[in-house]
Amino acid sequence: MNLRSEAKNISLILLGILSAGMGLKGFLLSSHFIDGGVTGISMLLTHIFGIPLSLLIVILNLPFIFMGYRYVGHVFAIKSSLAIIGLSLVLLFVSFPDVTPDKMLTAIFGGVFIGLGIGLAMRGGAVLDGTEIAAVLVSKNYPLLKVSDVILILNIFIFCLATVFLGVEVALYSILTYFAASKMIDFLLHGIEQYTGVTIVSAQSEEIRLAITEKLGRGVTIYQGKRGFGKRGDNNLAIDIIFTVVTRLEIPALRKEIKAIDPKAFLIQQSIDDTDGGMVKRRPLH
Structure with missing residues (x-):
């Protein structure tokens, strides 16, 4: 095992956890905006039922971590489990400033920080959201569906629920958050030198x-x-x-x-x- 490489991966995951925590607590939660994927479902349930987000993020990601263990490998599963638990602890114990009351800035920069966090964690060999794992497995079992199609279908369902429970305006801002996060993830994984x-x-x-x-x-x-x-x-x-x-x-x-x-x-x-x-x-x- 290359210790220098592993130290770099751990650093990327830690930075990713802090960035995602900033996006969630510093921007989105106070405005009741949500993201897509498992994180979005967790945030939606938090807003509806008042269940702590730190608890839901761990619980809802557990099935996807198990899938990752079976189909990707134990190292990936361990890293992802620790990363998700780390994000949960950050949400529980770390204080972040509520940066701005402006809804547009909240939606965009909340998405940027979450996307930055997820992208950094992925570069470190872990995930903070199990959606990608599920999408890959579904696309393998149903060849007509691409990974991007599965993620899109899931997020359409999530934002439709957000429209019902949080209102149309919040749902539209949340879609903007999701797009900002997606673009940030793409940039980090592929970069300007795609x-x-x-x-x-x-x-x-x-x-x-x-x-x-x-x-x-x-x-x-x-x-x-x-x-x-x-x-x-x-x-x-x-x-x-x-x-x-x-x-x-x-x-x-x-x-x-x-x-x-x-x-x-x-x-x-x-x-x-x-x-x-x-x-x-x-x-x-x-």
Whole structure:
């Protein structure tokens, strides 16, 4: 076990707990706004029945932690259990200032702090909300449903209940909180350097390969294909196809280089959630 790596993960989880606690106690609870997922259900039940949020967050997440233990692993389950208990203790014993009475600022920054907390915890190898675990398992059992679809359906149900019990205005502000949290989580997990895979089909593949590797400092993979038009047996049917991975910020420069070499080049772009190995980080140019 890499102690330095584990210390970093623990630090991320602790920061995530404090950030989520700030979002909940410093912004949302005083205005009766809620978030999505298990946290949102816990907050809704707190507002309706007066049950302490610190208790509900632990109880409602227990089934999802058990799922995580069975399908992800014991290390993940232990980390997530401790993280959720830590959040519960923070909500119970740590005081946070009630930052602002402004509803719009409360909704947005409450979501930002919660999203920051959840994202930091996920980077540390834990979760503060079991919704993601449940969504992944449901999508595995029902292939027609994507993870995002399951989360969306659950949150529509939660916000419909919020409309009934808390009022339309509170529900609308809560939806804004959820979107702010989601965007913050996406930013933390994927960041500004979210990678994009680019496939390039061009007769001038060698010149394009050199431009990508020498000018942009990116690695490429070359694989052979055949054109889908023209007469069978045509000697020009075989063609080299280039695949490279760049950040979103590098796409304009990549397109400019390609179009300067071959204005008719065919490009396909696709989002990539994560990468590992290979020359993903930009190579220093000399």
